[in-house]
Amino acid sequence: MTDPDAPEAASSEALDFPPTLREVMLRPRWIAMLALCLVVAGVFAWLGQWQLSSAIDTDPPAPGATEEVLPIDEVVAPGAYLEEPLVGQQVEVTGAWDPDDFLIVSSRFNDDVEGFWVTGRLQLEDASSLAVAVGWAPTREAADRAAAELAADADPDAAVTLTGRVISDEGPAVPRGDDPYEMTRMSPAALLGQWGEVPGDVYRPYLTAFDPTGAIADAGLDEISSPAPEIGSPINWLNIFYAIEWAVFAGFAFYLWYRLARDAWERELEELAGVDPDEA
Incomplete structure (x- = not known):
């Protein structure tokens, strides 16, 4: 025999036990989004590594x-x-x-x-x-x-x-x-x-x-003053700065995924609570 209170009980259970943020993040949609962020972050990490490899001259010219x-x-x-x-x-x-x-x-x-x-x-x-x-x-x-x-x-x-x-x-x-x-x-x-x-x-x-x-x-000219060039630093600090930037971009890709998943979770909680998230 069907319990007439079953739908109401299920609704009550849904309100009592809303999804956790972890559960939302483990849904296929957000797992796929995380995989995309991993690819993007991997590209940024590769670019940062390339900048670092260019930042240090491993074979500088000998003095003189x-x-x-x-x-x-x-x-x-x-x-x-x-x-x-x-x-x-x-x-x-x-x-x-x-x-x-x-x-x-x-x-x-x-x-x-x-x-x-x-x-x-x-x-x-x-x-x-x-x-x-x-x-x-x-x-x-x-x-x-x-x-x-x-x-x-x-x-x-x-x-x-x-x-x-x-x-x-x-x-x-x-x-x-x-x-x-x-x-x-x-x-x-x-x-x-x-x-x-x-x-x-x-x-x-x-x-x-x-x-x-x-x-x-x-011919009445003076010799041009042309001293030896100064030996520069083997470290290119601009490239190091760019490498740090790429690392920040990689971290931002994960933060963006987290922020989007959290927004979806909060929106779902508002809908379960009967609040229109577009009017909140």
């Missing part, structure tokens, strides 16, 4: 490595970017000056004194071209005179050997004055736009030349 003079083709190839550990590396290069491509770059500092660089295009034996910062002058007039003298003495058929530091392109900049050809940054890309005919590839970095023979001084 940049002071060993190397052939330029062992350091960088024409058209290639200069790798960070090789910025400031001393190199040796052989080529010939182009008399028509001595140009001036302004806003150059030599031991905190502002002046001008005289630059030239050295054409190497393989027909590639290298921008060379030849020397420094305190005034534009002195730089122009030196450039004219260097151009008059340059022999495109005479090979010269230079040593200096190879430096990354500074990138072009908009001229500050009325002269559209003014250059305030040492950029082989900008120099290329004012050079004449260039038969081969162009090096992306440039060379700050030393003056072992005194040729720069003979």
Whole structure:
């Protein structure tokens, strides 16, 4: 015989024993959501591990490595970017000056004194071209005179050997004055736009030349102050910060799952208590 009070008793039991948060979390829907969060957190953890592996240089250059003079083709190839550990590396290069491509770059500092660089295009034996910062002058007039003298003495058929530091392109900049050809940054890309005919590839970095023979001084220029680069820390703190961020994101994925499951549980309790959760 059916108990007429059975539905009411079941309803009373449901009110007396509402689901626990743990029971809600163990339902298939929330187990599937947890699995998705595990995948997302795993991706974030992998990204954090990748950032950490990039944060510490396990093979830093030896102290003084940049002071060993190397052939330029062992350091960088024409058209290639200069790798960070090789910025400031001393190199040796052989080529010939182009008399028509001595140009001036302004806003150059030599031991905190502002002046001008005289630059030239050295054409190497393989027909590639290298921008060379030849020397420094305190005034534009002195730089122009030196450039004219260097151009008059340059022999495109005479090979010269230079040593200096190879430096990354500074990138072009908009001229500050009325002269559209003014250059305030040492950029082989900008120099290329004012050079004449260039038969081969162009090096992306440039060379700050030393003056072992005194040729720069003979032209009325000072040698460019180009000290050895400082040895940086083998730890990249920015990458470590990014790794911490990825760990936080991974933790947030689990918190989001917990918060959504808890909201669903609280909503169910309100519905069992006869409260409309949308009006609460």
